[in-house]
Amino acid sequence: MSYTITSKCISCHQCVSQCPTGAISWNGASYEINQNLCNNCVGFYSVPQCAASCPTNYALQQIAPTDYWDSWFVTYNKLVSQMNEAKQGSYWLKWFELYSQKLSKQLQASICNT
Template sequence: MAYKITSQCISCNLCLSVCPTGAVKVIDGNHWIDPELCTNCVGSFYTVPQCKAGCPTCNGCVKQKGDYWEDWFANYNHSLAKLTNKKDYWERWFEYYSQKFSEQLQKRQGEVLGI
């Protein structure tokens, strides 16, 4: 399933330089991702699609809708994970490091205030 560039694109051309397959094209001033060349960065050393990861607008590059059942199962798995309180890697990472950062910040403030 390829990605597509939306109307929120600000034409920063970052996606052109980061795409490992050269799937991002500019046609008549509009950015476009060739679905025949886009591999979602699977098979490369990247863990996430680089056009999506590098997009400064966060919505300028989005995954194209797949078929009905693919979307249904993705929705189902996401809902099931939330219901069973399973968190993905990045949620756990954020909670862990934000907790550690808060602890270090409190410790540092205590040292500064002489507590």
């Protein structure tokens, strides 16, 4: 899941320097987000920095995942990122890692059985 810039953008340039992955650029007519580079700020911040820094309410829009598991991993990454930022790490990180490993095994087993 990533962000996109809408026509409500006022080209203030604020978000460009805030993006940790360099995903935002000027294409000569408007600002745009490279969907291959935008990772929702996972691993850097618990809050997407473009949306946090944008002075408008509607210039940035999240592209919702269409797939259940994409959505699941987005939530997982967001929670892990929040925990890392809050330095609450160990217990819940271990829990999530164990849970995701077991889930991954179950998914692989169910794929092999089909």
